[in-house]
Amino acid sequence: MSTSPARPTHPVPTTSASPAACAPLTVQPVRGRADTAAFAALPRALHRGDPYRVPSAGREQRALIDRRRNPFFEVGTAELFLARRGRKAVGRIAAAVDSRYQALHDARGGLFGLFECADDPRAAAALFDAAAAWLRERGLETMLGPLGFSVHDECGVLVEGFDGPPTVMMPYNPAYYPGLYAACGLAKAKDLLSWRVPVPPGGEPSGAAAHAARWAANAPDVRLRPLDPRRREADLAAVRDIYTDAWSGNYASVPMTGREFSHAMERLRPLVRPELVWFAEVRGEPVAFTFWLPDANQALRAARDMPLGRLRTARAARRIDRARVILTGVRAAHRARGLTAALLAEAQRAAFRLGYTESEFSWLLEDNRDANRYAEAFGGVLHRRHRLYRRDLAPRPAPAAVPAPAAAHVPGARR
Numbered sequence: 488m489s490t491s492p493a494r495p496t497h498p499v500p501t502t503s504a505s506p507a508a509c510a511p512l513t514v515q516p517v518r519g520r521a522d523t524a525a526f527a528a529l530p531r532a533l534h535r536g537d538p539y540r541v542p543s544a545g546r547e548q549r550a551l552i553d554r555r556r557n558p559f560f561e562v563g564t565a566e567l568f569l570a571r572r573g574r575k576a577v578g579r580i581a582a583a584v585d586s587r588y589q590a591l592h593d594a595r596g597g598l599f600g601l602f603e604c605a606d607d608p609r610a611a612a613a614l615f616d617a618a619a620a621w622l623r624e625r626g627l628e629t630m631l632g633p634l635g636f637s638v639h640d641e642c643g644v645l646v647e648g649f650d651g652p653p654t655v656m657m658p659y660n661p662a663y664y665p666g667l668y669a670a671c672g673l674a675k676a677k678d679l680l681s682w683r684v685p686v687p688p689g690g691e692p693s694g695a696a697a698h699a700a701r702w703a704a705n706a707p708d709v710r711l712r713p714l715d716p717r718r719r720e721a722d723l724a725a726v727r728d729i730y731t732d733a734w735s736g737n738y739a740s741v742p743m744t745g746r747e748f749s750h751a752m753e754r755l756r757p758l759v760r761p762e763l764v765w766f767a768e769v770r771g772e773p774v775a776f777t778f779w780l781p782d783a784n785q786a787l788r789a790a791r792d793m794p795l796g797r798l799r800t801a802r803a804a805r806r807i808d809r810a811r812v813i814l815t816g817v818r819a820a821h822r823a824r825g826l827t828a829a830l831l832a833e834a835q836r837a838a839f840r841l842g843y844t845e846s847e848f849s850w851l852l853e854d855n856r857d858a859n860r861y862a863e864a865f866g867g868v869l870h871r872r873h874r875l876y877r878r879d880l881a882p883r884p885a886p887a888a889v890p891a892p893a894a895a896h897v898p899g900a901r902r
Contacts, residue, residue: 510572510573510575511572511573512570512571512572512577512609512610512613513570513571514568514569514570514571514610514613514614514616514617515568515569515571516566516567516568516569517552517566517567517568517569522569523549523552524549525569525576526548526552526567526569526576526579527548527549527552528548528576529569529576529578529579529603530543530548530603531543532576533603533604533605534661537661539649539651539652539653539659540652540659541652541653541659541784541787542787551601551635551636551640552565552567552581552601557636557750558744558746558747558750559583559585559636559637559747561744561746562585562586562587562744563583563584563585563586563587563636563637564583564584565581565582565583565584565636566581566582566583566618566621567579567580567581567601568580568581568582568614568617568618568621570604570610570613570614572607572610577604577605577607577610578602578603578604578605578607578610578611578613578614579601579602579603579604579614580599580600580601580602580614580615580617580618581599581600581601581602581618581636582597582598582599582617582618582619582621582622582630583597583598583599583600583634583636584597584598584622584625584627585598585636585637585741587637587741587742588637588739588741591740591741592739593629593631595626595627595628595629596627596628596629596630596631597622597625597627597629597630597631597880598630598631598632598634598636598637599615599618599622599630599631599632599633599634600632600633600634600635600636600640600642601633601635602614602632602633603660604664604667606661606663606667608667608670608671611667611668611670611671612670612671615671615672615673615878616671618630619878619880622880623880627880628879628880628881629877629878629879629880630877630878630880631676631739631875631876631877632875632876633658633875633876634739634875637741638739638740638741639741639743639747639751641656641657641658642658642679642873642875643658643679643850643873643874643875644658644660644664644665644668644873644874644875644876645658645659645660645664645871645872645873646665646678646872646873646874647871647872648681648870648871648872649662652784653784654681654782654784654809654811654847654849655758655780655781655782655783655784655811655813656780656811656813657681657811657847657849657850657871657873658873665874668876671878672878673876673877673878674876674877674878675874675875675876675877676874676875676876676877677738677739677852677853677854677874677875678852678853678872678873678874678875679849679850679851679852679853679872679873679874679875680849680850680851680852680853680859680862680869680871680872681847681848681849681850681851681869681870681871681872681873682847682848682849682851682859682862682863682867682868682869682870683845683847683867683868683870684845684846684847684848684862684865684866684867684868685844685845685866686835686838686839686843686844686845686846687835687839687866688839689836689839690832690835690836690837690838690839690840691832691835691836692828692831692832692835692864692865692866693866694864695864696828696831696832696861696864696865696866697832699825699828699829699864700825700828700829700831700832701829702825702828703767703824703825703826703828703829704829704832704833706824708769708770709767709768709769709824709826709829710767710768710771711765711766711767711768711829711830711833712765712766712768713761713762713763713764713765713766713833713837714759714761714764714765714766715761716761722764722766722773723752725766725773725776726764726776726778726814727743727745727748728773729773729774729775729776729816729817729818730743730814730816731743732816732818732819733816733817733818733819734816735819737852738852739875755780758780758781758783759780760779760780760781760841762837762840762841763778763779763780763781763810763834763837763838763841764776764777764778764779764834765777765830765833765834765837766830767817767821767826767829767830769821769824774817774818774820774821774826775815775816775817775818775821775826775827775830776814776815776816776830777812777814777815777827777830777831777833777834778812778813778814778815779810779811779812779813779834779838779846780810780811780813781807781809781810781843782807782809782810782811782847783807785806785807785808785809786806786807807843808842808843808844808845809843809844809845809846809847810838810843810845810846810847811846811847811849812831812834812846812847812848812849813849815827815830815831815858827857827861828861828864831861831865835865848861848862848865848867849871850873
């Protein structure tokens with residue numbers, strides 16, 4: 488992605504002793520097809536052989552950074568950078584500006600994302616510095632990330648819970664990534680929590696969760712129902728309307744444009760099970776929903792990089808036993824009615840009928856007390872933590888000059 492035709496090259500000296508690390512390090516804006524292909528292919532190349540890696544299709548990576556296909560670029564702009572040692576790509580990053588984020592959260596704030604890097608601190612530092620410089624040139628003072636371009640995409644760095652593969656649409660990274668971020672001057676902005684929740688026999692909640700669900704569902708003006716395939720588009724429009732209301736004011740959240748929402752729903756269409764999407768209506772008006780997805784990553788990992796990958800994926804899809812709760816939202820005017828508990832209970836019963844043995848509630852902001860209490864009430868155990876980082880873009884002060892010591896006279900030495 489580019490806003491200027493020039494292609495500056497930034498050599499970065501290195502003193503590492505390994506032959507690969509001794510190759511010249513450069514960071515360049517992405518230009519042309521070869522760079523774009525290298526940028527899109529880098530995650531697969533870096534993490535090949537990782538037992539927990541879930542392969543992402545190159546076409547999906549290319550669609551994400553394509554100005555014509557990704558509707559983010561109707562409201563924002565971005566620059567992509569690629570780090571190479573010699574001719575080998577070893578890292579990448581995107582710097583982005585979103586006018587909605589600036590209007591709602593930080594007028595002087597920029598974003599970064601799509602960071603991938605080998606275990607190479609100098610390459611990581613050069614990438615973060617390139618993103619910071621691009622944002623600083625546009626008058627910005629901070630950067631937040633990693634975001635796929637906004638909070639509607641995959642976001643955060645995995646910092647706890649490296650003991651298994653990620654669930655669908657959750658990011659994964661090697662355990663050395665948090666160290667790279669810290670070494671490059673980035674500080675914690677916010678943690679995003681994931682809870683593992685077992686599906687109990689019959690899908691029935693217990694204790695306080697069961698009581699809250701019954702109380703909300705028994706209100707005379709409340710009706711709970713699953714997504715209706717016959718009115719799919721109307722139901723999905725209701726999801727967008729409730730989502731916009733429920734997430735207004737949330738940390739770093741921005742309203743989705745109509746095209747962004749349609750684009751996201753089109754990507755999810757093959758995964759959506761109507762039985763796992765539930766609405767609460769009050770006097771016939773949808774006011775709340777919960778949106779669960781089968782964990783397609785269980786099937787995708789079966790494909791890996793081996794031949795007959797599609798066949799393996801199709802067979803594994805029949806054995807998916809986990810769902811992810813990707814969204815649950817209630818209009819602000821109805822938050823005191825306990826509708827979240829009622830919706831989660833209905834979706835959990837449906838998950839049991841479909842053969843799922845557990846769900847993941849993710850991601851939840853660490854300071855969203857209500858959401859995290861629901862996860863606990865439904866039997867959840869905190870098992871993963873992702874982190875958003877922030878960096879001040881003020882130029883780093885140059886080290887103070889140290890006067891050279893006066894030359895000392897050594898007896899017998901020639902002066």
